[in-house]
Amino acid sequence: MQVTKPHFLDLIKNKKWRELKRSLQDMDALDLSLMVENFSKNDKIILFRLLSREQAKNVFKMLSQSDQEEVIEGLSENSQKLSRLLNDIEPDDRTAFFEDLPRDIAQSFIEMLSPEERKITVQLLSYPKDSIGRLMTPEFVAIKEDMSVAKAFEHIREFGQDSETLNVIYIIDNDWKLIDDISIKDLILASPEQQVSELLDHRFVFLSAKDDQETAIQVFKDYDREAMPVLSEEGVLLGIVTFDDILDVIEEESTEDFHKFGSIQNASKNPLKERILILYKNRIVWLVLLVFMNVFSGAALASFEDVIQQVVALVFFLPLLIDSGGNAGSQSATLMIRYLALGEIQLSDWYKLIGRELLVSFLLGLTMAASVAAVASFRAPEVIVVVCIAMVINVMLGSLIGMLLPFIFTKLKIDPATASAPLVTSLADICGVLIYFSLAARYFGF
Incomplete structure (x- = not known):
């Protein structure tokens, strides 16, 4: 029987530990992680104390950073349980958790690791932040090319239990330099007497440990791989990066870009758990900068005071005009940022896009000018010409x-992504005010 959250809490309340532990054994790690998302800290700790080592490891990796920190803090009273969990976590998942902790706290946890796991963790954390070295895991299977297929399978059975993936097997020389990689399918379909060297084509794709993580995203996208080897500068096989790690990076990058596009300085892990001061600091910087930018709009308006006094109807269309220019700019910025991120356009393509953007924006401006002309014909026919021309120019x-x-x-x-919608809108507002009232002043002879 799968345990639901109410049933789980009821079993805790009545201290039916055996029944609860028995029920949890058959639950999937994903279901468990989803169930405990909104649990209190105390309930999370109870859950982890009842889970098997394998379950605890798998559930932990699926939790958010804040939930992970609560679990670790709660288990700190039982150093043996905490040490066991930290040692069981996959090296890449452990590195991701440690790198977001204060250095002194991370160091205290590193000291709880076994000598072997400590060495791996220190090595991974020594790579630059956001580098591929931080993503990789040293848990993979490698074989020699002079092995027979039968001997290779004996080696895989002996050393493959802890491997992150067995879909790809790596071929190395005596110095651990990568020679090739081969799919497990090709090994299975080969004759047991064949030499591994007979199956190789010596064509493989790899990543460098010091490359940026965005490089890995593009390589995985281009080559459609489930896993990718990570090499040192000398060609030594250090570890592998798997597709699930890349998905996590893509999610983080997308979240960061969304925050930047909204003029938010840093992404919050969870707004329900983040401190108010942090939420405030993440948003205030850009908002204050944009306030000062918008002062220029006010100054532009003040310089056309005479025009506004003589033709008051112009003010009615001001928000409509400057918002249209800002909205068109935000659309264009969104498309360009996305195309650049996907690699569909390059930095050198900017001049090729200007003509197309001018034509598209001209057609958009004409359509929007026709719409505003219909409104002006009822509200203030005398400003139709100015409003229509300003609309076309502002949109373009x-x-x-x-x-x-x-x-x-x-x-x-x-x-x-820093070229965010509020920044584009503010610049378009300033230009829109100047264009609109300059046209009006000339048209009405001021």
């Missing part, structure tokens, strides 16, 4: 700003 200019900013930021080695 806003689109160009939104298109070019990601390229400029990329050229300056800044994440193009």
